[in-house]
Amino acid sequence: MPNALQVAIDDLDRMPRMPAWVTSTRPETAEDVAFLSGAALNHLHLVLNRVDLPHALLRDRLALRAAEAFVAFSGRPEREAALRDAVHLLRPGDLPGPAGETYLSWRRAAERPVSIKALGRALPTFEPGQIATWLDAGQGAPVGRAARVLEAVLTEAPRADVPALVLADAALAQALGWEHLVPLLAPGLKRADLRKQGEDLRVASHRALISSAIEAVRQAADLARRAAHLKAVAPKLRAKGAGDAVAMFLTRDAVAPSALPLPDRAARRLCDRLVDLGAVRELTGRDTFRLYGV
Structure with a gap:
């Protein structure tokens, strides 16, 4: 008889895999980019519906990835290890610093179901009414909706890059019917993309989501296997x-x-x-x- 760990691993091996044509195709037109991002997000949606996936752990890992990407393109030196230290070794009364605050914003935004209250907790410098107004700026298809929210925030608050990216991810989650925000946009966007508008920003967002969804699926499979192993050894x-x-x-x-x-x-x-x-x-x-x- 196979042991519990082997049964769990065999089941995880049946987790839907991102099609090779999504991961290997190099999109050349705006239509190609939109098609591939839709395919990648649809596949990620299937993966996120898996009950054996450690959802909170995946979101927390993706929050770290989003924070690291933003800190890198904002010119700060902190990377993954320093961000972990800034947050997880924080003592009562200590301040996490700018990079740590960035990481905390994404962690707080992703750990609770999407709501104005939860987003206000993640972005305490903005009033709930302002957050709601920005989210309402996004209409239409999911990626276009996220891009419009990103543009709306940065038009009114040009220096609010982190809130803009967090709210764009929130708008994407709402449009896709996800209960929780999944940090995706920041790791795939370039610094210059945040200054784009309209169609250019929408295409950049599609392109960012292709790479980020592919990475999220890879991490989901890896974390699901690791979590299954941890659960199997827990009785020991x-x-x-x-x-x-x-x-x-x-x-x-x-x-x-x-x-x-x-x-x-x-x-x-x-x-x-x-x-x-x-x-x-x-x-x-x-x-x-x-x-x-x-």
Whole structure:
């Protein structure tokens, strides 16, 4: 009889794969770009409907990717490791810095179902009424709707790049019928794209979503396999509070041992045990102030 882990992996191997003609075709016209982005988003939609996908973990990982992309094209030096440190090693009373705030905005926007209240929590410098007005600027097909929201925000607030991208992702999610925002636009857009308008911005958004949807599907498959393995080894854990700790790993890109619902020493032992079982990875390469993730 196959074990539970093998059954889970065999089932995940049946996860819909992005068609090769989407990943390999080089679009040359606006019509090609729109067609391929529609195909890529449709495929991502199928993947996001999988019940065996760790949805919160995927959104958190994509939030990190979006923040890293934005920080890079805004000229700041922070990358993935520094962004994780800025957020996950934050102590009470500390400030995360500009790059950390960027990451927090995407994390907060993606962790709760899309609503004006949730978006206001992610973008506290804007009034709920203003957020609602900007979202209402997007009408029509999903990508065109997202592009119009992006343009509307940047027309009124030219320096509000992060809010504009977050709200554009929110508009896309609403148009596609997704309960949660999925961070997609920022990793695929170039800095110069944010200054485009009308049809040029819509085409740039289509192009960005092709690459981002392909990467999101790849990450979804990878995280689903890793999550299945973590769930399979969870019964081997004897520490009190291990079940709650596993639940945290299944929803967060990175976890500090101090954040786990265990005493410090027990938390570190649990993390080391999960690494030995191949269920989580140590993400920093450091001997101290370590972070762990699926």
